Amino acid sequence: MVVVVGAGYAGLSLAERLREKGFEAKVYDMRGKGGELADFAKIEEFREYYSKYIEKVEESDVEVIKGCVLSTNPFKVISPSGLEVGRENRFFICTGAVDLTPAASGIYGKRVAGIYTLETAIRLIAMGKRIGNRILVVARREEGILKPLENHLAARGFDVEILITDDPAEVYGRMRVERVEIGGRSIPCDSLIVYGGRMPFNPKNLKGEFVGNVVECTYDYKKVDRNVQRIMF
Structure with missing residues (x-):
């Protein structure tokens, strides 16, 4: 056997x-x-x-x-x-x-609501959950799955931006993500999806x-x- x-x-x-x-x-x-x-x-x-x-x-x-x-x-x-x-x-x-955790993927700062690994975000979306309105995706490497993710979010009215970068990110917010500072930019968002590998x-x-x-x-x-x-x- x-x-x-x-x-x-x-x-x-x-x-x-x-x-x-x-x-x-x-x-x-x-x-x-x-x-x-x-x-x-x-x-x-x-x-x-x-x-x-x-x-x-x-x-x-x-x-x-x-x-x-x-x-x-x-x-x-x-x-x-x-x-x-x-x-x-x-x-x-x-x-x-x-997926690696956000901390292991170079995401620092507040541990507030609205921070998801890629796999967790996909699982919630598959369950019919709306994970936010203005979504930032920070990926530490290129993966083909990012394109269908972007297409899905955009088609359903999300404001989405995908960054593929090694730059460390700092999360700011009180109860939930409000902005992320990364690569010299300050990006407003209410959800952060992280893919670090x-x-x-x-x-x-x-x-x-x-x-x-x-x-x-x-x-x-x-x-x-x-x-x-x-x-x-």
Whole structure:
């Protein structure tokens, strides 16, 4: 038995490849199928941009065991069905990536309302939340996802500006963001979205072979897909 932890794009793709090779695999996830692509699918511009990957996730018939807390050494799963223990012989960790915090991304000053990492902002938008009116996006590196984000916000009446810069930023405001000073400019805004890069998501310190975005730490799913395809059985 092979265990795949994580039912996002990498986990589902890997499970399908394992099945094609004749292996029996179990896929576990705390939330369910799709990972962050499930949020992207709810936003028109993101769904179009990531269509290839979203469609693959939605069309996958891989069974996912949901609501799990899992350890790999020794193998133990606590799920709504109860406790499962075993002696599985191979683990693939496909738990994905999370954004760096604003502080780790060079954002200083007041910790007031209206400051979001990119992934948190996307999740709230996917839930139908309006995160502000005048939005500043500060990105520490170029990522293709920034364009569909800008298109979505502009199409829905947000005043949005995207800066790709390494300059440190200082946040000012009383209860909520009011302005950000960066690169010699003072920019009025009531929401700040920060993208400083990503890091592996593995809060349980699971052991095994790491696959997908837990390795690549990106929003570029071409890189995630290439990482999955390199796995040899």
